[in-house]
Amino acid sequence: MSKSPSLFGKALKGATDFAAGIAVFGVLLVVLLQVSSRLFGFPVSWTEEATRYLFVWMIFLGLAAGFRTVETARVTVLIAMMPSIIRRLSVPIYVLSSVVFFVLTGWTGYHLVQQQLMMNETAATLAIPMWLIGTIMPLSSILAVLAIVESLRTRRALMELPDPLQGMPELILAESATPKPEKQP
Amino acid sequence: MSLVLLALFLIMSALGVPLAVALGLASVAAILFFTSTPIDLLAQSMFSAMNSFLLVAVPLFILVGVLMERGRVAEKLFDFAEAIVGWLPGGLGHVNVASSVIFGGVSGSSVADIASIGAIEIKAMERHGFPKGYAVGMTLCTSTLSSIIPPSILIVIAGSIANASIGTLLVAGLMPGLFIALMLMVFNHVYAVRHGYNPPTPFNVRKVVTTGIAAILPMLTPVILLVGIVDGYFTPTEAAAIAVLYTLFLSVILYGTISLAELPGIFVETARTSGTILFIAATAKLAAWVFTYDGLPAQVATFLSAISTGPTMALVLIFLFLIVVGMFMDAIAAMFILIPVLLPPAVSLGVDPIHFLIVMVITLTLGLVTPPVGVCLFAVAQVAKMSIEDVIKGSLAPMSILVAAILALVLFPQLTLTPIRLLGLY
Numbered sequence: 001m002s003k004s005p006s007l008f009g010k011a012l013k014g015a016t017d018f019a020a021g022i023a024v025f026g027v028l029l030v031v032l033l034q035v036s037s038r039l040f041g042f043p044v045s046w047t048e049e050a051t052r053y054l055f056v057w058m059i060f061l062g063l064a065a066g067f068r069t070v071e072t073a074r075v076t077v078l079i080a081m082m083p084s085i086i087r088r089l090s091v092p093i094y095v096l097s098s099v100v101f102f103v104l105t106g107w108t109g110y111h112l113v114q115q116q117l118m119m120n121e122t123a124a125t126l127a128i129p130m131w132l133i134g135t136i137m138p139l140s141s142i143l144a145v146l147a148i149v150e151s152l153r154t155r156r157a158l159m160e161l162p163d164p165l166q167g168m169p170e171l172i173l174a175e176s177a178t179p180k181p182e183k184q185p
Numbered sequence: 186m187s188l189v190l191l192a193l194f195l196i197m198s199a200l201g202v203p204l205a206v207a208l209g210l211a212s213v214a215a216i217l218f219f220t221s222t223p224i225d226l227l228a229q230s231m232f233s234a235m236n237s238f239l240l241v242a243v244p245l246f247i248l249v250g251v252l253m254e255r256g257r258v259a260e261k262l263f264d265f266a267e268a269i270v271g272w273l274p275g276g277l278g279h280v281n282v283a284s285s286v287i288f289g290g291v292s293g294s295s296v297a298d299i300a301s302i303g304a305i306e307i308k309a310m311e312r313h314g315f316p317k318g319y320a321v322g323m324t325l326c327t328s329t330l331s332s333i334i335p336p337s338i339l340i341v342i343a344g345s346i347a348n349a350s351i352g353t354l355l356v357a358g359l360m361p362g363l364f365i366a367l368m369l370m371v372f373n374h375v376y377a378v379r380h381g382y383n384p385p386t387p388f389n390v391r392k393v394v395t396t397g398i399a400a401i402l403p404m405l406t407p408v409i410l411l412v413g414i415v416d417g418y419f420t421p422t423e424a425a426a427i428a429v430l431y432t433l434f435l436s437v438i439l440y441g442t443i444s445l446a447e448l449p450g451i452f453v454e455t456a457r458t459s460g461t462i463l464f465i466a467a468t469a470k471l472a473a474w475v476f477t478y479d480g481l482p483a484q485v486a487t488f489l490s491a492i493s494t495g496p497t498m499a500l501v502l503i504f505l506f507l508i509v510v511g512m513f514m515d516a517i518a519a520m521f522i523l524i525p526v527l528l529p530p531a532v533s534l535g536v537d538p539i540h541f542l543i544v545m546v547i548t549l550t551l552g553l554v555t556p557p558v559g560v561c562l563f564a565v566a567q568v569a570k571m572s573i574e575d576v577i578k579g580s581l582a583p584m585s586i587l588v589a590a591i592l593a594l595v596l597f598p599q600l601t602l603t604p605i606r607l608l609g610l611y
Contacts, residue, residue, distance in 0.1 A: 017453040017456075017457075018453075020452075020453055020456035020457065020460070021449050021452040021453040021456060022452075023456060024244060024248070024452040024453075024455050024456045024459075025452050027241060027244065027245070028245065028248070028426055028429055028430075031241065031245070031422060031423055031425075031426035032426050032427075032430060034423060035419050035423040035426065035427065039418070048238055051238060051241055051422075052236050052237065052238055052241070053236075055235065055237075055238075055240065055241045055244070056232065056235045056236055058244065058456050058459065058460070059235050059244075059456075059459060059460050059463050059464075059467070060235070060460065061456060061460065062456035062457050062458070062459050062460020062461065062463075063205075063460035063461060063463075063464040063467075064460070065453075065456065065457040065460060066457050066460050066461035066464065069457070071457065071461050072203040072204075072205065072206075072461055072464060073203065073204050073205070073461065073462075073464075073465065073515050073517075073518065074198070074201055074202065074203045074204055075198050075199065075201065075204070075513065075514070075515075076201050078198075078199040078200075078201075079199065079200055079201040086200075089200075090200075090201045093200050093201055093202060094201055094202065094203070097197065097202040097203075097206050097207070097210060098202075098203060098206050100210065101206045101209050101210055104209075104210075104213060104224065104227060105209070105227060105228055105231065108224055108225045108226075108227045108228035108229075109228040109232075111225045111228065112225065112228045112229055112232060115225075134232065137228045137231070137232055
């Protein structure tokens with residue numbers, strides 16, 4: 001059973017969700033601006049680049065949010081068939097592997113940002129510094145690690161009880177019809 | 186090197202490590218053990234994988250699907266499908282197929298098909314005398330059509346991985362989708378007539394017109410998309426944004442089934458779903474780098490040419506391999522890992538790339554309905570409140586037709602390629 005998120009969890013959710021939602025809305029607006037401006041004969045040059053960068057932010061924020069709700073795709077059927085001693089290790093395996101991965105991503109992402117700063121890279125048409133875009137790599141890694149820690153407290157059951165429905169990306173589309181409450185009494 | 190990567194990936198996946206994490210860690214391990222390349226490549230490749238305008242179509246199509254589901258258009262589509270094919274012998278079985286074809290044209294997701302329209306289809310078939318097992322089996326098999334009929338999210342992803350024209354691929358998916366639908370309808374006709382299920386009812390023009398008027402606006406979504414892309418008015422990503430605008434107009438303004446206050450939540454959900462789905466794309470780029478560095482596509486090409494006599498046999502072997510892969514791995518993850526490995530060797534053996542990608546998507550959709558990880562299988566069992574075993578029993582017959590239809594698509598590339606050639610797209 002899920003537990004109510006802590007104040008920290010609520011703040012994490014609020015910040016990540018707000019930014020991710022804004023990014024989706026931004027992508028939609030910019031793509032619509034791109035197509036309408038072209039069809040009406042005054043094409044705007046920066047829209048393609050702006051769309052890509054908003055998309056990068058959206059995806060990395062979205063994947064961090066996915067770890068908070070333990071929705072990331074994984075195969076749980078095989079571990080469910082293993083001896084109970086291995087099944088009991090499912091939570092440590094999930095947490096440890098994911099945290100190690102995001103520490104690596106965060107570290108290498110930090111190097112990427114350093115490199116972008118050092119090279120003074122700027123976007124071709126928007127002329128904004130590329131580190132503004134690249135910062136999402138270490139930032140989303142930190143958010144993902146925090147989300148894993150929070151989910152360990154609030155949604156541990158989803159990690160330890162293999163459920164064939166859980167973790168399949170396509171299912172999330174279907175689940176949208178019946179939104180899953182973040183908080184249960 | 187590639188084999189070590191694959192072995193590590195499979196071991197970690199079996200232990201329940203998230204697929205994208207398993208692929209990323211296995212790739213990093215392979216790079217550290219076998220090359221002197223710095224692991225900074227991890228963040229660089231993940232960043233560049235997502236820095237793609239083509240992939241932007243994925244969250245926009247997801248948003249269209251969510252808006253259509255929340256907008257409660259499924260019943261309108263089902264009523265229209267019932268009016269146009271419900272009068273045929275085996276009527277409600279045909280309605281099941283037709284409604285999935287129509288719903289596929291507005292959603293692009295198989296599980297969304299079951300969640301939105303599955304319960305309606307099963308109840309209606311039972312009410313008309315079909316056994317529940319058969320109704321559930323047909324609903325399960327017809328759900329695959331949503332992943333094939335444009336706009337298919339899987340096809341958009343396949344096109345962006347292969348760097349192929351997404352517009353051409355989307356149109357190329359239409360005929361195979363309709364072919365599979367036709368095969369399922371022929372099977373349903375024979376089955377229903379033999380068992381005396383659902384005797385035909387008179388054709389009612391008035392019902393066709395009234396239900397058609399109610400369903401016409403949602404059904405225009407795929408038309409807007411395809412015409413726009415084929416006629417070159419907009420790119421697939423732009424078409425997806427236009428489709429979002431259109432579905433927003435339908436669900437928020439015209440039907441009033443979604444309030445403005447719900448939209449921020451829908452946007453957040455879209456971001457989370459997209460991030461979850463495309464996370465594997467980010468790490469797969471690093472795995473693809475390892476495979477290319479190691480020359481895996483060339484090794485697979487050598488192996489395939491040694492054991493096959495031509496493109497057809499090579500594609501049949503790949504088809505059999507993909508059925509097994511699809512049973513154990515998520516379709517999107519499998520595409521990101523296998524397209525860079527299998528497409529170049531298949532093309533070098535004479536397989537058409539568009540045909541290959543369509544066959545790959547359709548074959549991997551079989552994994553959605555087969556045990557042990559068929560997400561549609563579990564979804565339909567939940568919707569129908571049946572055990573997995575009973576669902577499998579009920580779906581064996583339509584599933585065999587599904588496999589036979591896909592095999593026909595493998596053997597006859599003309600079914601996929603002729604329409605896009607006639608339209609001048611290829």
